[in-house]
Amino acid sequence: MGINIGRLVMLMVWGFLLFNLIHPFPSPLKYFMNVAMIFMVMMHGLQLTLLKATLTKDEPKLSTAFQTRVFLFGVFEMLAWQKKQQARKPPRGRQ
Template sequence: MFTLIGKIVYLIIWIFLLFNLIMPYPKPANLVAYLALAMFVIIHGLQAWLLSSTLTRQEKQQDRFKIMRMFIFGVFEVLSWKKNDSNK
């Protein structure tokens, strides 16, 4: 439940930050949104890159969207993997 709420919050944050690229917010808010978007892309990009570097070719082929989900949802995606592993 916690991971689902976290994923929903991350989606809302991504939509909020990407909407600023289409229709910029008023002056001080748009600068904060640009900075936050840059930080999100850098941090989530690093997480996705680290995940990609640890996967084998076979694992990459089995789940093609794993890295994309990691980029979008960050640590909440990892927590959902851990939760799914403990349920097995």
């Protein structure tokens, strides 16, 4: 539930930043929004690049849809993916 709320918030942030490109806000806020957009694109791109770099050759390649979701939702998509990965692994036995 929390992950879905985070995804919704990320969509609203993207919408707010993209709206600034179409209809720029007044002068001081306009520049802040442009910097925030550049920062968000760089951070989400870096996150996607690091995810791709950490995958082993044994793991399946990431689909384009998943890569797009990681770029859009960032850490929230990564948390959902991590939760899915943990659910797939069998529980560890005691040694």
